Amino acid sequence: MTLVVETRSAGVVHSAARGRRRRQRLTVLAFLTPWLLGVTIFFVYPLIDTLYLSFTRFDLLSPPKWVGFSNYVFMATKDPQVRTAAYNTFWLVIVLVPARMVFGLAVATLVTRLKSGLGLFRTVFYLPSLVPPVAGVLAFVFLFNPATGPVNQVLAALGLPEPLWFNDPSLAKPSLVLLGLWGVGDLMIIFLASLLDVPREQYEAASLDGVNPWQRFRFITIPNISPVLMFAAITGVIAALQYFTEAVVAASVASGQATTGGGNSSLLGYPEGSTLTYAQWLYNMGFKNYYLGYASALAVVMFVISLAVTLVLLRRARSLVYGVEGTR
Amino acid sequence: MRITHGRRRAPALLAAAAGLSLLMSACGSSDTSATAPSSSAPAKLTGTVTFWHFFTDREAEGIQKAVDKFVALNPGVKVEVKKGQDDDKTIQAIAAGQPIDVVLSYSTDQIGKFCSTGAWQDLSAYIARDGVDVNQIPAVVRDYTQFEGKRCSMPLLSDTYGLYYNKKLLAAAGYSAPPKTMTELTDMAKKLTVLDGKGSIQVAGFVPSFGFYENAPAHFAPSFGATWFNASGKSNIGTDPGWAKMMTWQKGLVDFYGYDKLTRFTSGLGQEFSADNAFEKGKVAMMIDGEYRNAFIKAEAPSLDYATAAFPVDDAKPELYGSGYVTGNVIGIGRGAQNPEAAWALVKFLSTDTDTVVGLANAIKNVPTTTPALQSPKLEKDANYQTFLDVFANATSSTTPTTASGKAYQDTLGTFTEQWQAGKVPDLAAGLTQVDTQINDQLALGQAP
Numbered sequence: 001m002t003l004v005v006e007t008r009s010a011g012v013v014h015s016a017a018r019g020r021r022r023r024q025r026l027t028v029l030a031f032l033t034p035w036l037l038g039v040t041i042f043f044v045y046p047l048i049d050t051l052y053l054s055f056t057r058f059d060l061l062s063p064p065k066w067v068g069f070s071n072y073v074f075m076a077t078k079d080p081q082v083r084t085a086a087y088n089t090f091w092l093v094i095v096l097v098p099a100r101m102v103f104g105l106a107v108a109t110l111v112t113r114l115k116s117g118l119g120l121f122r123t124v125f126y127l128p129s130l131v132p133p134v135a136g137v138l139a140f141v142f143l144f145n146p147a148t149g150p151v152n153q154v155l156a157a158l159g160l161p162e163p164l165w166f167n168d169p170s171l172a173k174p175s176l177v178l179l180g181l182w183g184v185g186d187l188m189i190i191f192l193a194s195l196l197d198v199p200r201e202q203y204e205a206a207s208l209d210g211v212n213p214w215q216r217f218r219f220i221t222i223p224n225i226s227p228v229l230m231f232a233a234i235t236g237v238i239a240a241l242q243y244f245t246e247a248v249v250a251a252s253v254a255s256g257q258a259t260t261g262g263g264n265s266s267l268l269g270y271p272e273g274s275t276l277t278y279a280q281w282l283y284n285m286g287f288k289n290y291y292l293g294y295a296s297a298l299a300v301v302m303f304v305i306s307l308a309v310t311l312v313l314l315r316r317a318r319s320l321v322y323g324v325e326g327t328r
Numbered sequence: 329m330r331i332t333h334g335r336r337r338a339p340a341l342l343a344a345a346a347g348l349s350l351l352m353s354a355c356g357s358s359d360t361s362a363t364a365p366s367s368s369a370p371a372k373l374t375g376t377v378t379f380w381h382f383f384t385d386r387e388a389e390g391i392q393k394a395v396d397k398f399v400a401l402n403p404g405v406k407v408e409v410k411k412g413q414d415d416d417k418t419i420q421a422i423a424a425g426q427p428i429d430v431v432l433s434y435s436t437d438q439i440g441k442f443c444s445t446g447a448w449q450d451l452s453a454y455i456a457r458d459g460v461d462v463n464q465i466p467a468v469v470r471d472y473t474q475f476e477g478k479r480c481s482m483p484l485l486s487d488t489y490g491l492y493y494n495k496k497l498l499a500a501a502g503y504s505a506p507p508k509t510m511t512e513l514t515d516m517a518k519k520l521t522v523l524d525g526k527g528s529i530q531v532a533g534f535v536p537s538f539g540f541y542e543n544a545p546a547h548f549a550p551s552f553g554a555t556w557f558n559a560s561g562k563s564n565i566g567t568d569p570g571w572a573k574m575m576t577w578q579k580g581l582v583d584f585y586g587y588d589k590l591t592r593f594t595s596g597l598g599q600e601f602s603a604d605n606a607f608e609k610g611k612v613a614m615m616i617d618g619e620y621r622n623a624f625i626k627a628e629a630p631s632l633d634y635a636t637a638a639f640p641v642d643d644a645k646p647e648l649y650g651s652g653y654v655t656g657n658v659i660g661i662g663r664g665a666q667n668p669e670a671a672w673a674l675v676k677f678l679s680t681d682t683d684t685v686v687g688l689a690n691a692i693k694n695v696p697t698t699t700p701a702l703q704s705p706k707l708e709k710d711a712n713y714q715t716f717l718d719v720f721a722n723a724t725s726s727t728t729p730t731t732a733s734g735k736a737y738q739d740t741l742g743t744f745t746e747q748w749q750a751g752k753v754p755d756l757a758a759g760l761t762q763v764d765t766q767i768n769d770q771l772a773l774g775q776a777p
Contacts, residue, residue, distance in 0.1 A: 148595075289774075290441060290774075
């Protein structure tokens with residue numbers, strides 16, 4: 001009897017616990033629902049749809065038709081422009097991202113050392129990053145106009161060569177890097193915050209130990225700000241892989257075709273394809289030529305590369321970032 | 329245990345998402361049906377017509393006046409006009425299933441896609457039922473308003489290209505007439521060019537750079553009789569000698585200036601569609617442009633002493649003189665139109681009613697696209713505008729072919745010309761053959777298997 005009662009009461013307790021757990025799960029699910037809906041609608045569905053479309057011929061106006069791997073074959077064997085676009089994008093990842101990080105860190109370090117006018121200089125360096133990208137590029141290209149721009153006028157006055165800047169295929173990408181350095185305020189401000197957060201005692205102790213400035217930077221500053229550096233590297237690489245607006249506007253303005261109304265210069269990647277990025281080519285094939293199936297294949301490849309690079313960086317972060325569990 | 333559940337659920341979730349994806353893809357674009365017209369035109373039109381067009385400002389006012397006239401004649405119809413809608417917007421709207429009754433596009437480049445996909449409805453039944461004489465439309469225009477025999481659009485004014493020349497600069501250099509051949513154009517361009525003490529270009533006789541203003545291979549092609557595709561629909565650029573001749577002529581003039589020097593000069597010129605246009609400012613003595621430039625000059629540089637002529641032609645083909653590149657606006661009925669009868673009535677009115685076409689041509693300063701409108705005494709014209717009417721009427725004037733892949737083939741050649749003029753193509757013939765291969769590959773990419 002006792003046994004039966006105990007079993008029954010254990011069953012009731014177990015059932016009540018199950019009910020409570022279910023209610024808890026439902027509560028958690030209810031709180032998660034907005035996020036789940038957002039991720040499903042704006043990430044999972046587009047991702048799966050893009051993957052499916054990459055195996056089809058699709059022009060937006062008629063139903064997609066399954067073509068297997070032919071879009072990927074075309075990409076690998078019959079599209080010389082995608083190679084140009086991939087090269088330019090890779091170049092930007094390799095040069096633009098480190099250049100912006102180094103310059104941003106240098107400016108932030110400089111600002112921390114100012115005895116006075118910290119607020120003013122912080123504002124001055126940060127302001128360009130607040131300028132809308134299109135307006136910023138327009139102004140920058142006009143500044144570097146080979147014939148009428150003030151930069152070349154100053155160079156001419158000094159008797160120096162006057163480069164063609166955005167009109168020269170060998171200088172167009174470096175000019176975009178200069179543009180990126182001009183707008184480095186976004187990085188500078190997070191580096192600055194991070195630098196100001198480094199414990200002063202460590203510097204004081206290092207001074208007592210007689211370390212030189214380089215050793216101080218290498219063994220105190222870098223370790224302390226390494227999580228921020230890693231964050232800047234990952235977001236910078238992802239942004240460079242998707243580099244679009246600045247290149248399109250610069251090419252449009254430099255080619256003199258900014259007012260054709262097509263929204264995209266007919267001279268894509270002007271001059272001579274030197275500013276054609278992967279994202280531009282994807283957009284052009286998808287929304288100018290309406291090869292949506294092929295554009296989806298390009299998007300899938302870009303997604304895979306972005307994911308792979310991010311994973312590699314995150315994996316490396318474990319050994320590079322100080323303070324991460326299980327490292328240094 | 330939970331992991332196992334997760335593993336079981338993951339494929340199911342993926343399959344569900346894939347199914348949803350397929351469903352939504354299909355929903356977005358499966359409706360290719362067009363409404364069949366009734367056997368006779370309705371006695372009285374009623375309802376609302378949505379009309380999307382790309383014009384803005386002064387030109388949109390011209391369109392609105394024509395629409396108002398249509399509404400006055402059909403008081404039962406209300407027309408909802410949405411201006412400033414370019415091809416990208418209309419294509420995406422139609423693809424999303426948004427019903428647009430009447431669509432006006434500024435480019436003939438997408439006609440192949442519009443017709444072949446049914447995004448724009450086939451107008452043949454309406455045309456036959458109402459007895460519209462399509463022969464009142466010149467052959468070159470008939471060509472660019474249909475695709476593979478399917479007429480899904482009607483023309484609404486045309487752009488025709490010719491030579492603009494600065495009479496004052498030509499007179500100063502001892503010329504009293506414009507060039508008629510490429511040799512004459514080259515010689516005059518050289519003589520009209522003014523350099524400063526450092527050798528920098530101050531005034532260019534003719535800027536040959538592809539990409540400068542209206543300098544596109546398509547616009548020069550009629551002067552060399554160059555054709556884009558052969559009879560079997562394959563790219564003809566490497567085979568038709570006209571293209572090689574064009575490239576050789578163009579590069580010769582680029583080299584006269586020096587590519588870097590020319591780039592530096594053009595980079596300092598004003599934007600094409602601004603009051604700083606180089607021709608309007610007297611920085612360029614001759615250039616190729618459309619008839620619309622007359623209106624811009626009148627508004628922005630009224631004191632400019634200029635004239636117009638047909639664009640010079642290949643020396644070996646003098647019979648081509650008088651021809652030029654022709655393109656234009658096209659109007660049609662969108663897939664899923666809610667009021668197709670009234671939509672067709674508006675399309676027919678705007679594209680074939682003589683007074684309306686003339687009124688639009690006078691307002692927008694484009695070339696009218698029907699013979700009665702071209703001959704109408706109400707058409708306002710002076711000598712500079714007449715040039716373009718003559719080029720338009722020339723039997724050898726031509727346009728760019730419509731393809732189901734839009735203008736990708738023109739972009740491919742455009743990419744090549746950039747390399748070519750920079751001196752980075754050692755073998756022209758091989759380069760043009762490579763362009764053929766790329767264009768054919770791209771066309772195949774756009775075709776369903």
